[in-house]
Amino acid sequence: MRFKSILSVVLLTVCIHLQAQTQIIAHRGFWKTENSAQNSLTALKKANEIKTYGSEIDIWLSSDGIPVVFHDANVMLDGKNLNIQDTPADILTQVKLSNGENLPTLESYLDTFEDCLETKLIIEFKSHRTKYQEDELVDKVLKMVRDRNLQNRVEYISFSLNLVVKTIHLDPLAKVYYLSGNLSPAVMKSIGAAGIDYNVAVFKRNPQWVKESHDLGLKVNVWTVNSPEDIQQMIDLNVDYITTDEPLLVKEFLDR
Numbered sequence: 166m167r168f169k170s171i172l173s174v175v176l177l178t179v180c181i182h183l184q185a186q187t188q189i190i191a192h193r194g195f196w197k198t199e200n201s202a203q204n205s206l207t208a209l210k211k212a213n214e215i216k217t218y219g220s221e222i223d224i225w226l227s228s229d230g231i232p233v234v235f236h237d238a239n240v241m242l243d244g245k246n247l248n249i250q251d252t253p254a255d256i257l258t259q260v261k262l263s264n265g266e267n268l269p270t271l272e273s274y275l276d277t278f279e280d281c282l283e284t285k286l287i288i289e290f291k292s293h294r295t296k297y298q299e300d301e302l303v304d305k306v307l308k309m310v311r312d313r314n315l316q317n318r319v320e321y322i323s324f325s326l327n328l329v330v331k332t333i334h335l336d337p338l339a340k341v342y343y344l345s346g347n348l349s350p351a352v353m354k355s356i357g358a359a360g361i362d363y364n365v366a367v368f369k370r371n372p373q374w375v376k377e378s379h380d381l382g383l384k385v386n387v388w389t390v391n392s393p394e395d396i397q398q399m400i401d402l403n404v405d406y407i408t409t410d411e412p413l414l415v416k417e418f419l420d421r
């Protein structure tokens with residue numbers, strides 16, 4: 166009996182410790198490494214190799230309604246500057262990333278992600294010109310994730326409050342975070358978000374938002390934390406996730 170109670174105290178302590186540990190999200194995948202590139206399939210595989218909590222990507226809807234993976238609103242192809250929302254997917258996928266890969270569709274990204282069992286996929290929905298396009302994007306992406314039974318391995322982030330609300334509405338169990346930094350934890354709780362995912366400067370101004378979030382049962386993610394000073398400051402603040410271009414550096418700090 167005594168052994169059992171000691172064991173449960175030890176297990177509880179281990180659990181609390183594990184919960185408190187800050188985790189890493191590779192911003193646009195792990196791209197600052199050999200043969201990788203932002204938002205490439207390689208960046209996802211590299212994040213999976215180093216076992217980050219998550220690997221982040223940016224998603225747009227092409228002019229013919231295909232979700233594609235890229236950060237900027239525009240791409241360059243054969244010297245032409247093309248807006249992604251005005252260009253069909255069969256043209257967009259001809260764009261070469263800096264590591265020689267073609268710009269991926271979300272479908273091809275999910276094909277690769279299905280084998281990446283060590284990391285979650287953090288999908289950022291980019292803000293689109295119209296609510297109609299944003300709603301179409303969420304509809305399609307949630308269906309793709311559901312059809313592959315990946316709901317428990319995918320989380321969502323967006324600067325667009327419409328995209329955040331729409332995602333929560335369509336999948337109340339999905340973990341959805343808001344990026345803009347202008348709303349308090351209490352407001353995010355009231356709309357059903359999993360937490361806040363704000364710029365590091367926001368937490369320097371409002372450090373109390375970390376504890377406020379935790380008291381409300383929300384998680385805290387912070388972007389994009391690359392400098393040693395910021396990494397240490399955010400670990401000390403006890404954020405749940407650090408989104409970074411330097412996952413190995415953050416790992417070093419966490420291992421200390």
Ligand code: MG
Pocket residue numbers: 193221222223289
């Ligand atoms: Mg992003």
